[in-house]
């Protein structure tokens with residue numbers, strides 16, 4: 219069964235088409251890195267899939283169903299820069315927002331919900347910051363709080379928009395451990411990712427996006443120099459060396 223199936227999707231900002239003819243499907247239990255150059259449409263793709271931005275054409279189904287019937291099974295960690303951090307709320311409240319599917323809108327969370335949220339903060343190493351205003355957290359700490367919020371949803375499919383951007387090495391390891399745990403529990407995770415050097419270590423599937431799908435498949439046979447060049451254009455040359463990549467101008 220497909221967890222996500224996308225067919226001939228296109229989307230635009232005003233008259234500027236940013237995604238065209240995007241088609242791919244994702245299998246249960248996979249951990250996919252979505253890579254592509256700046257402005258390739260990675261964030262837009264996630265927003266369109268989740269109905270946060272309208273699509274022009276195409277079909278999207280989750281668990282072989284339309285989004286509106288399966289929303290509570292989907293978790294989303296937006297790009298940090300897209301969030302208004304001045305919103306006056308503390309870390310615990312941010313995490314509890316992830317539970318509205320379970321609590322129900324306009325109902326107050328009870329003690330059990332609070333405990334669950336605290337556990338999630340503990341899992342990402344942020345228990346001590348539960349009552350800190352989110353605007354007073356560092357970028358990496360905010361990212362961890364967001365991850366806790368997604369975890370508490372107990373979703374089956376997660377979209378994460380650059381969860382590793384601007385975090386320190388310890389936070390990166392902590393986040394990757396959690397993503398692998400989710401995968402091991404049979405959850406499906408799609409991650410927008412920037413660091414080509416770590417793609418082979420972190421993901422089992424890779425989706426190269428540049429306005430359309432350039433390549434998609436198992437990392438071991440899809441993460442090739444050829445596909446990297448196809449996605450990133452001819453101005454840079456990526457030489458695969460061991461598990462890393464060396465970036466060299468032509």
Ligand SMILES: Nc1ncnc2c1ncn2[C@@H]1O[C@H](COP(=O)(O)OP(=O)(O)OP(=O)(O)O)[C@@H](O)[C@H]1O
Pocket residue numbers: 231236254255256257258259260261262263
């Ligand atoms: N709100 C918006 N209004 C108009 N154009 C937008 C908007 N958001 C994004 N775009 C444009 O759409 C294109 C795709 O942007 P998007 O943010 O999806 O790319 P991305 O692959 O996530 O980029 P990055 O790697 O830089 O985060 C870009 O050309 C961008 O300038």
